Amino acid sequence: MADIIFEPLRFKNLTVKNRVFRSNISGRFDNYDGSGNQARINWEVKFAKGGVGAIISSFVPVHLRGRIVPNYAMIDNDSRIPFWRALGKAVHEHDCKYILQLSHGGRQRDINGIEYPVGLSSTGKTDPVHGFKCEAMTLAQIKEVVGYFADGARRAREAGLDGVELHGANGYLITQFLSSAINDRKDDYGGSLENRARFVLDIVRAIRAKVGADFHLQMKISATEHDDALGLFRKLKPKGNTVEDSVKVCQWLVQAGVDAIHVSTGSFFPHPRNPAGVDLPVEDLAKSYDTMISSGERTFLNYLLFRGQPRIARRAWNQAAGDRKHIEGANLKDARAIKQAVAVPVICTGGFQTASVIRGAIERGDCDAVSAARPLVANNELVKMFARGLDEAPEPCTYCNKCLVNVVENPLGCYDEDRFKSRAEMIDQIMSVYTPAPFAGV
Ligand SMILES: Cc1cc2nc3c(=O)[nH]c(=O)nc-3n(C[C@H](O)[C@H](O)[C@H](O)COP(=O)(O)O)c2cc1C
Numbered sequence: 001m002a003d004i005i006f007e008p009l010r011f012k013n014l015t016v017k018n019r020v021f022r023s024n025i026s027g028r029f030d031n032y033d034g035s036g037n038q039a040r041i042n043w044e045v046k047f048a049k050g051g052v053g054a055i056i057s058s059f060v061p062v063h064l065r066g067r068i069v070p071n072y073a074m075i076d077n078d079s080r081i082p083f084w085r086a087l088g089k090a091v092h093e094h095d096c097k098y099i100l101q102l103s104h105g106g107r108q109r110d111i112n113g114i115e116y117p118v119g120l121s122s123t124g125k126t127d128p129v130h131g132f133k134c135e136a137m138t139l140a141q142i143k144e145v146v147g148y149f150a151d152g153a154r155r156a157r158e159a160g161l162d163g164v165e166l167h168g169a170n171g172y173l174i175t176q177f178l179s180s181a182i183n184d185r186k187d188d189y190g191g192s193l194e195n196r197a198r199f200v201l202d203i204v205r206a207i208r209a210k211v212g213a214d215f216h217l218q219m220k221i222s223a224t225e226h227d228d229a230l231g232l233f234r235k236l237k238p239k240g241n242t243v244e245d246s247v248k249v250c251q252w253l254v255q256a257g258v259d260a261i262h263v264s265t266g267s268f269f270p271h272p273r274n275p276a277g278v279d280l281p282v283e284d285l286a287k288s289y290d291t292m293i294s295s296g297e298r299t300f301l302n303y304l305l306f307r308g309q310p311r312i313a314r315r316a317w318n319q320a321a322g323d324r325k326h327i328e329g330a331n332l333k334d335a336r337a338i339k340q341a342v343a344v345p346v347i348c349t350g351g352f353q354t355a356s357v358i359r360g361a362i363e364r365g366d367c368d369a370v371s372a373a374r375p376l377v378a379n380n381e382l383v384k385m386f387a388r389g390l391d392e393a394p395e396p397c398t399y400c401n402k403c404l405v406n407v408v409e410n411p412l413g414c415y416d417e418d419r420f421k422s423r424a425e426m427i428d429q430i431m432s433v434y435t436p437a438p439f440a441g442v
């Protein structure tokens with residue numbers, strides 16, 4: 001019998017050769033000014049070679065004010081198009097599709113950079129985790145940012161990429177509008193679910209007006225927000241959007257022209273449930289979080305907590321993480337609820353790295369495809385292993401989240417030393433993203 005994992009997935013405007021997508025993930029590989037670098041191309045090609053059907057890029061800012069950290073390639077003006085064209089071409093050589101994630105961080109950032117110390121948001125309240133300052137967007141600013149997303153989609157199309165994804169998940173600007181826990185506006189963009197969804201629906205319509213009906217457009221959404229996961233008074237906090245809210249939003253998105261839904265969770269990032277880990281690696285976190293100390297109002301206190309009271313930080317995080325024994329497929333219930341309500345394919349993210357689990361999820365109708373980030377960082381060739389008949393990699397991802405806590409300061413790769421024969425081997429694997437080098441020297 002044919003293996004569903006290797007059956008092509010047909011979207012309205014795109015066909016992907018199998019059901020495993022590389023989920024959005026990358027390191028700070030590019031130039032400070034947002035121009036792309038060879039390391040990002042090397043990074044993406046690793047996964048294309050490993051057999052995934054499509055790669056969904058990491059966060060690609062549509063405007064400088066929307067970036068979360070410097071050194072991520074941007075798509076904020078036409079001069080960026082040649083870089084994305086080169087990247088798409090390199091990925092296509094391995095029969096892999098490339099979907100670019102159009103993103104704006106709003107108030108949620110890691111390092112604000114020198115250009116825009118104050119972010120934009122639906123609200124004027126600082127973000128609750130790091131305390132990044134922001135201002136509530138005016139109607140004129142909303143219109144402007146909607147235009148940035150549409151121009152980003154046009155540029156992705158001109159670059160020959162296979163589609164775009166709206167980063168509508170994990171607490172970034174679109175979530176800041178969608179979320180009942182964050183959006184406190186009194187105008188047409190706040191209040192009811194319909195009003196909170198207006199911003200993203202404006203974006204979808206603006207993109208369709210710019211790129212037409214035949215370019216792939218998908219949306220990543222935090223189906224359940226769990227906004228009350230952290231904080232001293234979390235029991236008093238609102239939970240944010242429920243899956244029922246998100247089902248409604250997804251139906252509106254599809255009516256407005258979205259071709260697929262990518263299901264995630266959590267109203268901020270990182271969140272104890274996303275990327276879900278077996279433990280919070282506080283000691284590693286304390287080593288990299290210093291990079292963020294001067295960025296937000298709460299970052300220094302967080303740093304003292306990680307350094308001075310790691311046990312308290314670890315306990316608070318782990319208690320909020322839900323079932324840490326069942327990380328693989330934790331979002332499938334939400335994916336299923338959405339899939340039953342919309343007529344477009346649904347991709348689910350969260351822990352996927354076992355062929356039988358992925359197969360089961362698709363065969364049961366919980367989703368049409370899965371996306372994987374950390375498991376593919378740990379095993380770039382996981383899909384090829386599935387094709388050879390393995391159910392899992394010999395050294396699976398341990399969900400230790402050391403890659404996550406290193407990413408703000410260090411190059412991205414797998415940081416679980418126990419998975420390697422030696423520390424030197426681990427470091428070689430991390431540094432491999434810099435080969436081939438952009439400038440070979442004379
Ligand atoms: C280091 C790191 C960076 C990430 N960057 C992004 C991002 O730019 N955009 C996004 O939508 N998700 C991002 N994610 C979330 C992943 O795409 C994925 O949805 C999540 O980690 C759960 O999947 P996994 O268990 O396969 O890692 C990131 C995750 C990690 C660990």
Ligand code: SF4
Nearest residue numbers: 397398401403414415
């Ligand atoms: S550091 Fe490696 S093993 Fe740990 S979560 Fe990241 S990819 Fe998985």
